[in-house]
Amino acid sequence: MTTHSRPERVGQEIQAAIGQILARGELRDPRIGFITITGVKVSPDLRVARVFYSMIGTEKEREETQKGLDAAKGYVRREVTSAVNLRVSPEIFFSFDESVGEGDKIDRLLREVREKEGW
Template structure:
């Protein structure tokens, strides 16, 4: 049995709540395209939640999505607080997760080497 600290558990619950919010289409801002919530990091005092998301698209589309998410912060904050049943409503910050793109780039480079070397 693994033990998790409270901020990690709350982060997981916030991630699930955000996934439900996105899957139901409750964020109606057209700037927010198809995004995936890759993780949530919550401060030890549960007052700040940094939400990491990933998406495919151009840098301009990423910028527009970031603007849409920033505009929806208040709505997301209220919805998450209600869904997770927290006493204190955490301030939410959205950050683009570069790790998915970097992993894809590494995978592509390894495939090129494998094809070139004939592995």
């Protein structure tokens, strides 16, 4: 028995396909900065894929990147469908992943405590 469900496996394939698109530089929108795809959550019926990304930058840069990604949804959807070979083309939504920034904040706070307490 496998440890992954079908939506999780499809999500991993979609994440790899989008990573390839980004690595080849196919998204030429200047609003899209350097981003990292941190995960993909796919609905049980495989019709919706929520793509989570992270980036370093200001709030304004994040908003511009979101606008650029939203504008590129159609292209990304077409490329993902051909790369993953799905019967139904999933609708793609991009969401900023807040967890990376929160993790950095927690790590910084723990380092400050270690320095003060001498751990």
